[in-house]
Amino acid sequence: MTRLHLTPERHLVSRIGWLRAAVLGANDGIVSTASLIIGVAAAAAKPADILIAGAAGLVAGAMSMAAGEYVSVSSQSDTEQADLARERSELAGDLDAEVQELxxxxxxxxxxxxxxxTVARQLMAKDALAAHAHDELGISEVTTARPIQAALTSAATFTVGAALPLTIVFLAPPALLIPLVAIASLLFLALLGGVGARAGGAPIVAATTRVTFWGALAMALTAGIGLIVGTGI
Known part of the structure; x- marks a missing residue:
């Protein structure tokens, strides 16, 4: 009997951990830094002040993203470990009941x-905890929480995203700073939405529209606040 040699399939869900953190980090980097720059510029600040505000926003945002992701994903990891410990105890207490449960x-x-x-017994004979973790708790190698990976990915991609509008501050003439930062940032966001959608196998148009809309709204609001504050001062 001829045995077929099948090529293992690679599913996009395997990217979900780092892809979510990467897209979130880069998106926040572009939106928050561009909005900050536009808001400060709309308040009639000097170019040096705008640059300082943008650089400070980059550093503070990257650290905030790293800390936030680490704390959030660590909480998920703690919950997973608690569930696994409980499951390990149940397996040690009544193995037959756990077979029936699976x-x-x-x-x-x-x-x-x-x-x-039969399947439950065979899977548990190989690795009882892994079988219950996967099919009862929904914990797998693909979806398991990785706090350090999420923190580093978010911080790195936030920095890259924030550096894009900050670069425009160096290149744009002061009179055109706000429109150039806004236009460039929206283009960056559209590109990010397309790349993220492509990597995740999602519809490109919908993803691009979503990120550019919210980015434009954030920049418009901060520009309005900058104008109000600048006029008041």
Whole structure:
């Protein structure tokens, strides 16, 4: 009997951890830094003040993103570890009941009872905790929390995203600073939306429209605040 050699499939969901952090970081970097620059510029600040505000926003934002991602994903990791510890204790206490519990999960998915029981026993004979973690708790190698990876990815991509509008401050003449930063940032956001959608297998037009709309709204609001504050002062 000829055995088929199948090439393992690569699914886009395997990218979800780092892709989410990367897109979030870069998007925040562009939007927050561009909005800050436009808001300060709209208040009639000097070019040096605008540059300082943008640079400070880059550093503070990157650190904030790293800390926020680390704390958030660490909380997820703590919850996963607590669930795994509880499951490990249950396996040590009543293995037969855990076999039946796993089999019931397969039965609910449409597997015939005897087959489900056989599969549960075979999987648990190999790695009982991994079987329950995957099918009962929904924890897998793909979706497991990685706090350090998320923190570093967010900080790095935020820095790259923030550097884009900040570069325009160096290049643009003062009289055209606000429109050039706004236009360039929206183009960067559109590109980011397209790249993120492409990497994640999502519709490109919808993703691009979404990020550019919210970016434009943020810049418009901060420009308005800058004008009000500048006029008041």
């Amino acid at each position: 089999a019931e999960i397969y039965i609910k998915r449409g597997v015939e009872g005897a087959t489900a029981l």
